[in-house]
Amino acid sequence: MLKTRLEIITAERVVYSEDVEIVVAPGIIGELGVLPHHAPLMTMIQPGELRVRRDNVEESMFVSGGFLEVRGDKVVVLADVAERADEIDVARAEAAKHRAEERIAQHAVEIDHARAEAALRRSMVRLRVAEKSKKRRPPTV
Amino acid sequence: MIPIRIIRRRIRSIKSTAKITKAMEMIAAxxxxQAQLRVLAARPYSEKMREVLANLAAQPRVEGESHPLLQHREVKHITVIHVTADRGLCGGLNANMNRRAASFILEQKVPVNLVTVGRKGRDFMSRYGRDIRxxxxxxxxxxxxxxxxPISRVVIxxxxxxxxxxxxxxxTQFISTVTQRPVLQKLLPIEPTKFERTANIDYIYEPSPSVVLGELLPRYIEMQVYHAILESIASEQSARMVAMRNATDNANEMIDDLTLTYNKARQELITKELLDIAGGVVTQT
Structure with a gap:
């Protein structure tokens, strides 16, 4: 089976570097899937879930915006923040979600609505990604 | 002749100083x-970013007007981001950086204001009444x-x-454990010529080259600032390590000298006592 090399890089570290069969990323103008032999592409991505299939197993990750580059048989994601599903701090994401919801509910003038909504979206995606990986984990004996 | 008791006390005090500087040396090491590893970990990201920028810069200019961060203007006002350490005890590190920035500021014919990162630089600049933004x-x-x-946000x-x-x-650029050099680089406006043009690949840009460039440039600045701070931290720690190693060596040298004086004084005292006893015996017989 044809494979593409996927690298997810942030300013602090290399988050992910594996050969995968397909990458599905949250592009700025809609979700996009990248298969091997894709044409060279440079796109911005928005906060969301990045899914990959590796050896027929689906993996899910959180990315909070950045860039995605396709070039030859390589996909590089330059992310502002990226977390693998098992790295997500669920408690923190929950807390962030509550905080954002409260802020939006307040309707006060001094609150930056766009920012609160962005925070809400980020925390929800994080929770969704974390939830997925939990389901897949085999039951403990 | 210094009393024996005082020499002994002094040796003890220097020994405890040496212990502290030794501990500080190891912590700094x-x-x-860690700081060096962090500089290395940031490298793939910044290299990739340079590559992408180089490719964008090679693009034929899309509809006239360039990005604000690329615009050159007549220079009427200059800002310096001044990165120093928060703490001292690291040799001439902070003093060198302060001197470098101060001489630059004095050379300029237009007003200069400062964005200081770290306590030492802020204290120095405010003592000399500089305009701190x-x-x-x-x-x-x-x-x-x-x-x-937030630092890059302010200047952008x-x-x-x-x-x-x-x-x-x-x-302060980290060159090696023993060498750190204060540097002053131009951050803005960005010179597109600085990116060496790599093989031009015909990308599909989404949504468009100019939008991607607009998003990329602020991140490039952020990355530069982040990198400068990481380098400064690595420099600070290595300068402190070397300074503390010298302090420990000096303390040990002093201990050796004082021990010698102490032993001499002790021996003299014993000899004197023996002479006294011998003298007493002679007068008795």
Missing amino acids: SKMR AEFTPISDKPALVDTT DDYTNKLTDEIYLGY
């Missing part, structure tokens, strides 16, 4: 290693990119609002 302190030993973005905003026309970044 381990922090330095913003200060960031304390800086953690292991900053993440998000910890440093000032630049786009035309409050300043040139921005320089001053920090």
Whole structure:
């Protein structure tokens, strides 16, 4: 089976570097899937879930915006923040979600609505990604 | 002749100083290693970013008007980002950086204001009555990119609002454990010629090359600032390690000297006592 090399890089570290069969990323103008032999592409991505299939197993990750580059048989994601599903701090994401919801509910003038909504979206995606990986984990004996 | 008791007390006090400096040396050594690893970990990201920028710069200019961060203006106002350490005891590190920035400021014919990062630089600049636009302190030993973005935010905003026309970044470059060099680089406006043009690949840009460029440039500035701070931290720790090693060596040397004096004084005392006893015996017989 044809494979593409996927690298997810942030300013602090290399988050992910594996050969995968397909990458599905949250592009700025809609979700996009990248298969091997894709044409060279440079796109911005928005906060969301990045899914990959590796050896027929689906993996899910959180990315909070950045860039995605396709070039030859390589996909590089330059992310502002990226977390693998098992790295997500669920408690923190929950807390962030509550905080954002409260802020939006307040309707006060001094609150930056766009920012609160962005925070809400980020925390929800994080929770969704974390939830997925939990389901897949085999039951403990 | 110094009394024996005082020499002994002094030896004890120097010994405890040597223990402290030894401990500080070891702490600085381990922090330095971590800081160096962090500089290395940031490298793939910044290299990739340079590559992408180089490719974008090679693009044929799309509809006229260039990005605000690329615009050159007549220089009427300069801003310097001045990165120093929060703490001292690291040799001439902070003094060198301060001197470098001060001589630069004095050379300029237009007003210069400062964005200081770290306590030492802020104290120095405010003592000499410099115009401080913003200060960031304390800086953690292991900053993440998000910890440093407010710094770049300030200068990017000032630049786009035309409050300043040139921005320089001053920090201590880490060359090796024993060498650190204060440097001052131009941060803004960005010179597109600085990116060496790599093989031109015909990308599909989404949504468009100019939008991607607009998003990429601020991140490039953020990355430069982040990198400067990481280098400064690595420099600070290695300078402290060397300074503390010298302090420990000096303390040990002093202990050796004092021990010698102490032994001499003790021997003299014993000889004197023996002479006294011998003298007593002679007079008795």
